[in-house]
Amino acid sequence: MATAAPSRPVRTAPAPLAGASPWQRVRVGADDRQVLLVYLLTRAGLWLTAYCGAQLFPRDPEARRGAAVLGVWEQWDWVHFRHIAEHGYSRADDAVPGFANEEAFFPGFPLLLRAVHTVVPHWGVAGLLISLVTGAVAVLALARIAGATGGAGAAGGRRAVLLVLLSPCAVFLAAGYTESLFLALALPAWLAALRGRWALAAVLTTAATAVRVSGLFLAAALAVQFVVSVGARPANRRWRPLPWLALPALPVLLYTWYLYALTGDWMAWKHAQERGWNREFHAPWEAWANTWRAAFDGDYRSGYALMFAAELVAMLVGLALLAVLLRRRRWPEATYIALSLWALGTSYWYMSLPRATLLWWPLWALLGAWSLRRAWVTNVLVGVLVPLSTVFALAFTTGRWAG
Incomplete structure (x- = not known):
């Protein structure tokens, strides 16, 4: 006699994680050591790639010696971060040529860079050291989040870390950029929220917001997670931590006020x-x-066109991810x-979407x-990534980045 097919379970937002002692939360176990090993090996691979690129593709085709290995990391947005850390922000009329519009960069990373520079005299090394250390924190937190919410346990956490470290824009997790620092604050904040530690989550999100405006998006997600987790326990509603969730707005308000005092412009x-x-x-x-026109109409050099095509692909990936999460x-x-x-999808054109996937x-x-x-x-992802x-x-x- 045929039996009825089992009903399909409804997937909902992950429930708060069970509590753990502080020691259990910070202890580096065997899974963490495997994650850190993969992290260090991929860092070594990126440095090897950078060194070979400097030797094989020097800017001067007749050069007898490639660029210095540290120098290849000191370009693009890094130049602005260092300039802000070294000289602070300037009014538009007083900006040094090449350093205009630096108000667009939030102050969290430059402030930390300036602090580390007091101990590490070389600016470039200081920036790379920040990314190296904070990147390690980020991948450990990602492994724990993925292991708890991805449905595959510790193995899923390790695999998630491997994939992000092999992702197309993984170079920005090694460079002196904001991605590693932001993730080192945002991912532990999310982990704290999953454990119901709302004050810690809010404080970490506040620090993340000082680094990137994306911290406000994380704050909104925390608020939704709070409502979902409280709603799952109607007999024991705990609304007292709710005011903490307003704290991440503070860095934006302070930075806006500072820029107004500097430039006379609230915006x-x-x-x-x-x-x-x-x-x-x-x-949109x-x-x-x-x-699309920038990618395929032939108005831009091939390198720029390729990066615009990558922006389109990243948007499609993001929309597919959003659909899966909603489902x-x-x-x-x-x-x-x-x-x-x-x-990122309501500007004149897409910019930095591939980096945002990190x-x-x-x-x-x-x-x-x-x-x-x-x-x-796995085969497809590794073969493509x-x-x-x-x-x-x-x-x-090699100085050819265009996205």
């Missing part, structure tokens, strides 16, 4: 974004159309991704679990 950050990166508001379909009723993570896509921890958690269930997914990661690392370190 100085937004206007710097518009002047420097064409980030004035456009409807206009942004897509403008990016699984993972409202907090969906909030974070939706706000990220809206912020900050989409639900993407790597889901891919990690999926690749463990399907061997072909590794070449792209190498090419993008070479593009960045």
